[in-house]
Amino acid sequence: MTATDLPYREITDSNGRLYRIGESPQQILGRGRSSMMWLPWAAMMGVSVFEYGYGAAEQALEDKHGWSLSQTFWLVAIWTVFQAAVAFPAGRLREKGVVSAKAAMLSGAVMVFLAFFTLGATSSLWLNILCYSFFGGVGSGLVYATCINMVGKWYPEKRGGKTGFVNGGFAYGALPFIFIFSYVFNEENFSLILTLIGIYMFLIVGICGFLFKDPPKNWWPEEVDPLAWSSKTKSTRSLRKNPPAVRQYGPMEAVKTGQLPLMWFSLAIIGGVSLFGIGYQVPFAKSLGFGPFVAASSAGILSLVNGLGRGAVGWLSDQIGRKQALILVLLVEAVAQFGLLWSGNMHNEVLFILFAFVAGFGGGAFFPMFAALTPDYFGENNNASNYGLVYSAKLVSGIVGFGAASSVVTSVGYTGAYIIAGSIAVLSAIIAAFLKQPGRGDVAPDPGRSEQANSHTAQLPSTGQA
Numbered sequence: 366m367t368a369t370d371l372p373y374r375e376i377t378d379s380n381g382r383l384y385r386i387g388e389s390p391q392q393i394l395g396r397g398r399s400s401m402m403w404l405p406w407a408a409m410m411g412v413s414v415f416e417y418g419y420g421a422a423e424q425a426l427e428d429k430h431g432w433s434l435s436q437t438f439w440l441v442a443i444w445t446v447f448q449a450a451v452a453f454p455a456g457r458l459r460e461k462g463v464v465s466a467k468a469a470m471l472s473g474a475v476m477v478f479l480a481f482f483t484l485g486a487t488s489s490l491w492l493n494i495l496c497y498s499f500f501g502g503v504g505s506g507l508v509y510a511t512c513i514n515m516v517g518k519w520y521p522e523k524r525g526g527k528t529g530f531v532n533g534g535f536a537y538g539a540l541p542f543i544f545i546f547s548y549v550f551n552e553e554n555f556s557l558i559l560t561l562i563g564i565y566m567f568l569i570v571g572i573c574g575f576l577f578k579d580p581p582k583n584w585w586p587e588e589v590d591p592l593a594w595s596s597k598t599k600s601t602r603s604l605r606k607n608p609p610a611v612r613q614y615g616p617m618e619a620v621k622t623g624q625l626p627l628m629w630f631s632l633a634i635i636g637g638v639s640l641f642g643i644g645y646q647v648p649f650a651k652s653l654g655f656g657p658f659v660a661a662s663s664a665g666i667l668s669l670v671n672g673l674g675r676g677a678v679g680w681l682s683d684q685i686g687r688k689q690a691l692i693l694v695l696l697v698e699a700v701a702q703f704g705l706l707w708s709g710n711m712h713n714e715v716l717f718i719l720f721a722f723v724a725g726f727g728g729g730a731f732f733p734m735f736a737a738l739t740p741d742y743f744g745e746n747n748n749a750s751n752y753g754l755v756y757s758a759k760l761v762s763g764i765v766g767f768g769a770a771s772s773v774v775t776s777v778g779y780t781g782a783y784i785i786a787g788s789i790a791v792l793s794a795i796i797a798a799f800l801k802q803p804g805r806g807d808v809a810p811d812p813g814r815s816e817q818a819n820s821h822t823a824q825l826p827s828t829g830q831a
Contacts, residue, residue: 375583378592382613382745384585390519394578398586401519404573405512406531408470410538411569412477412505414562415444416640417539417668420647421546421661429555430488435771438644440490440498445640445763447502448509453616453753455510459579460749469511470574476504478567485559508570509535510756511577513736514749518580521745522589529679529733533672536729540665547647547661583746606686607737611804613744619751622803624742627796629758632735635695635793636762638702638786639728641770642667646721649709649779659714663721670725678730679737687741688800691734695794698727702787706780727790742802 373387390398419441426437458464480501484493512531520527542562550558585591619625647664655663682690701724708716739752773782 373581376591382609383583384591385581385583386585386587386591388581388584389587390580393580393584398519400576401578402516402527402531404576405515406534408508408570408573409512409531409534411566411573412473412508413535413538413668414542414566415448415477415480415501415505416441417536417643417664417671418542418546420644421543421664422550423644423648424651425546425550425552425555426484429552430490432488432490434648435768435775436490438771439768440493441644442763442766442768443494443498444502444505445767446760447499448506449757449759449763451503451506452510452756453750455507456514456749456753459511459514460582460747466511466515466577466579467574469507470577471571473504473507473511474567474571474574476500477508477570478563480504481559481563481566485556485563508574510749510753511574513752515577515579517748518584521585522591524737524740526676526679528736529676532733532736533675533729536672536675536725537669538672539668543665543668544661547657547664606683606689607741608802608805610740610742610744610802613746614742614751614803615747616750616754619743619747619803620754622743624800624803625751625754627800628735628738628742628755631695631793631796631800632731632755633758633761634765634789634796635698635731636759637765637770638698638790638793639731640762640766641782641786642702642705642724642728643671644767645770645774645779645782646705646724649705649783650717652779653709653712653717655712655714655717659718663718666718666721667725667728670722671729674726674730675733677726679733682734682737687734687738688797691731691738691800692794692797694727694730694734695790695797696727697723698731699787699790699794701727702783702790706783706787710780738800742800 373385376384376386378384390396390401394400423434423437426432426440427434432440455464455469459466459469480497483496487493513528516527516531517524545558614622643664646667647661650659650663678690678694681693685693701720704720705717705724708720735755736752739755740748743751770782773785777785
């Protein structure tokens with residue numbers, strides 16, 4: 366029996382959100398839904414090396430291929446463009462059922478392998494732009510978008526924490542590779558290490574993707590009453606701080622509210638600051654005369670805290686509100702940029718690592734905040750497409766944070782670059798302060814206000830099987 370054959374009810378609340386109830390994960394998957402959290406998490410860990418390990422490998426890429434600093438970072442900047450660009454079309458195709466989760470993941474597995482194999486096999490910048498930047502960007506973007514979307518579908522009542530957890534794997538999954546690139550990676554083993562990393566990504570993404578399966582659209586866990594859920598004591602505070610969308614907005618409707626473009630711009634500029642830190646922190650540390658341990662440790666701490674902080678801020682946003690948590694995180698990222706510059710110029714290794722910790726927290730936690738704000742503002746029915754539009758801001762972030770930043774560093778040095786980065790982070794926080802839920806103003810609803818608008822039970826198949 367397929368998921369569509371199983372008995373279910375559909376309920377619509379007063380905000381227009383649809384819930385499909387009655388099918389258990391065991392009936393749909395043949396196992397518990399926790400696998401649909403752990404598998405996306407593992408796959409996100411697998412592709413994290415593209416972004417968070419790149420800064421540690423940068424010097425070896427220059428030495429082996431004879432590229433300049435600018436050429437090396439434009440390669441990953443273009444990768445970021447395609448990694449972000451695929452989010453919206455992938456979301457639309459997934460919502461329409463044109464592309465399955467398994468197909469997206471298996472395609473991504475092949476592309477990410479090709480990217481790293483080519484990077485190790487040839488010094489041709491143009492061929493690497495095609496394979497690493499284009500195919501690698503599209504492949505890792507498919508993995509990212511599918512994994513985030515998957516865990517949200519299977520945990521609709523716990524989206525903030527679960528999404529933050531899975532999203533975190535995209536950062537700290539690169540931790541072992543940062544130390545490999547800092548201590549082991551050289552011209553003699555260059556091709557071997559990159560090929561082995563490509564094989565590792567192909568296997569982990571491919572195996573996880575092969576086991577992926579979507580729940581029916583609008584699926585809701587049968588053990589949780591969706592209408593009573595909003596009135597539970599445990600969720601009342603969160604709901605008051607983060608009221609549900611007043612209605613379900615399509616992508617273009619969300620754009621017309623003015624709030625989605627505001628979110629996009631805020632994410633675009635803070636994303637550039639975050640990517641600048643990810644890419645240039647190791648080169649900055651080396652330029653200060655810090656040894657490989659301090660350079661690698663600062664980058665490792667940044668990626669580790671970057672990932673773990675995403676889950677922590679998800680919890681914090683339930684207590685103080687997502688917008689408030691977002692503004693706090695953006696200000697923390699601003700402080701971190703000035704702190705790294707100050708401690709670096711003082712040549713204080715302990716303080717430098719401390720501010721790397723702060724930068725890690727501030728440089729990643731805003732991603733799940735934007736991901737959670739999107740359904741809060743525009744509803745869940747079109748969330749994959751709406752967040753795809755918001756996440757496309759990373760197109761600009763990659764160009765600025767990785768690519769254009771190389772020219773800034775060359776022109777004004779790391780001092781000027783870090784001052785600019787800190788100032789941009791402050792500007793992003795100011796922009797976020799103007800965010801407001803469309804159609805509601807500043808009035809939060811009564812969390813018990815939802816009511817059943819309609820329900821029906823699907824017909825049992827003629828065999829009578831359960």
